[in-house]
Amino acid sequence: MVYSLLRPLIFRLDAETAHGLALSTLKSLPSSLLASPPRHDPALEMTVAGLHFRNPVGMAAGFDKNGEVPDALLRCGFGFTEVGSVTPRPQQGNPKPRLFRLAEDRAVINRMGFNNDGAAIVEQRVKRRIDGHGVVGINIGANKDSTDRVGDYAIMARTMAPHAQYLAVNISSPNTPGLRALQDPEALGGLLDVVMAARGCDVPVFLKVAPDLQPADIDAIARIAVEKGLGALMIANTTIERPPLHSAHAGESGGLSGAPLKQMALERLRDFRKATGGSIPLIGIGGIATAEDAWERIRAGASLVQLYSAMVYEGPGIASSIVRGLPPLMRRDGFATIADAVGTE
Numbered sequence: 001m002v003y004s005l006l007r008p009l010i011f012r013l014d015a016e017t018a019h020g021l022a023l024s025t026l027k028s029l030p031s032s033l034l035a036s037p038p039r040h041d042p043a044l045e046m047t048v049a050g051l052h053f054r055n056p057v058g059m060a061a062g063f064d065k066n067g068e069v070p071d072a073l074l075r076c077g078f079g080f081t082e083v084g085s086v087t088p089r090p091q092q093g094n095p096k097p098r099l100f101r102l103a104e105d106r107a108v109i110n111r112m113g114f115n116n117d118g119a120a121i122v123e124q125r126v127k128r129r130i131d132g133h134g135v136v137g138i139n140i141g142a143n144k145d146s147t148d149r150v151g152d153y154a155i156m157a158r159t160m161a162p163h164a165q166y167l168a169v170n171i172s173s174p175n176t177p178g179l180r181a182l183q184d185p186e187a188l189g190g191l192l193d194v195v196m197a198a199r200g201c202d203v204p205v206f207l208k209v210a211p212d213l214q215p216a217d218i219d220a221i222a223r224i225a226v227e228k229g230l231g232a233l234m235i236a237n238t239t240i241e242r243p244p245l246h247s248a249h250a251g252e253s254g255g256l257s258g259a260p261l262k263q264m265a266l267e268r269l270r271d272f273r274k275a276t277g278g279s280i281p282l283i284g285i286g287g288i289a290t291a292e293d294a295w296e297r298i299r300a301g302a303s304l305v306q307l308y309s310a311m312v313y314e315g316p317g318i319a320s321s322i323v324r325g326l327p328p329l330m331r332r333d334g335f336a337t338i339a340d341a342v343g344t345e
Contacts, residue, residue: 003315015099015108015312023064026072026316037077038323043330043337044079048281048303049204049231051135051165055079055323056338057294060285060306061139061168061208062110066117067125074134077320082306083126084139085170088155090118091143094175098254101312102247106289107261108309110238111254113175114141119159126163137206138164140195144176150191154198161199169195172210172237174255180210185220192228204231211236211261211268211286218268222275232281232303235269236261239286258309262287266300273301278343289314291325298338299345 010018044055059073059081067083074081093115100109116122126138140156142149157167171182171191182191196205207230209221225233238255245260265286272282284302288294289310297305311318326338335341 003317007313007315011101011103014097015101016096019063019099022316023068026069026076036317036320037075038320041323041327044323044326046079046303046338049166049206051204053079053135053304055326056298056302056304057319057322058082058135058283058304058306059311059319060308061085061170062112063308063311065115067122067138070126070136071129071134073319074136076316077323079319079323080135080137080165080304082137082139082168083122084116084168085114085141085173086116086119086122086138086156086160087114087141087143088119088146088152088159089143090121091115100249100252100254102245102249102258103313104246105250105258105260106310106313107245107247107256107258108312109249109252109254109256111175111252113144114173119156123159123163126160135165137166137168139168139170139208141170141173142176142179149179149182150194153191154194157195157198157205158200161201161203164203166204166206166231167195167199168206168208168234170208170237172208174210174238174240183209183213183217183221185217185224188221189224189228192224192230196228206230206232206234206283208234208237208285209268211239211264212241213268215271218271219275222272222280226276226279230280232283233272233276234283234285234306235272235302236265236286239264257286258312259287259289262293266297269297269300269302273343288322289318291322291329294322295326295329295341296345298341299333299343301343301345303339303342
């Protein structure tokens with residue numbers, strides 16, 4: 001309710017300034033003033049890749065790029081959160097402006113370009129986490145100017161594995177030229193071998209893929225993910241496609257997220273569920289803003305869900321709202337637990 005009153009003022013700021021303000025607020029104010037965490041419900045617990053999640057609603061990578069507020073997000077009601085994307089060396093990212101609200105479409109376009117403080121600084125932050133509880137993943141990437149991107153992923157796996165509950169390999173951002181080529185089946189298998197060897201421990205490895213994939217790509221990625229023993233597939237990152245949009249920013253280049261991505265991301269989730277036969281956990285991402293959206297992904301095959309763009313419009317209470325809304329949907333459809341409902345549509 002407080003956020004709905006403040007939102008018109010926040011939206012007068014450019015999107016990247018508002019993002020910085022959100023991070024500063026989360027760092028400085030008690031979570032009780034930002035959102036009312038839902039009471040713990042054992043029926044919402046999930047186990048994925050050997051990790052225990054208090055609820056299936058997570059914060060996607062991109063919000064907390066530098067590991068500044070993971071514990072604050074968990075206290076706001078998220079069942080897990082993801083730091084990053086982080087690269088070996090600090091980088092500024094693409095020129096500003098590079099983040100745009102499409103309010104009429106409840107969407108966001110970004111071309112941030114993996115801006116982050118670099119592995120050394122982020123590693124120190126996550127090592128100093130306040131309480132150390134909850135599931136915090138680290139999303140790893142490669143520097144834009146790297147001459148050995150596979151080597152960058154190896155460095156990141158080696159550096160971050162000791163401090164992460166899972167590693168998310170991000171090869172699906174559209175804002176680093178050539179990065180998505182690593183989704184090619186010939187390149188993907190070798191990359192995953194390097195990452196899994198470099199981590200030096202058994203921390204699960206998740207793979208985040210783009211929604212802009214052809215059927216043959218989906219089948220190949222699914223096969224490789226199962227063969228390599230990945231902990232989960234994350235479906236999906238932002239899209240470079242442009243469905244009909246109404247905002248003045250509709251023509252901006254970059255990755256589109258939010259409500260217009262919802263149907264495409266749902267279809268890709270169904271495709272990967274079919275391609276994997278349920279043999280590997282899936283994480284549904286893209287256009288999730290309500291408990292009904294999250295429930296639809298779970299029924300379609302997602303063991304967990306993530307959001308980010310919807311928080312721009314709904315505020316930090318969105319996780320608690322979705323978590324509170326799931327039990328009535330479970331009861332309505334005759335399920336005792338979230339785990340029972342996965343893939344049952």
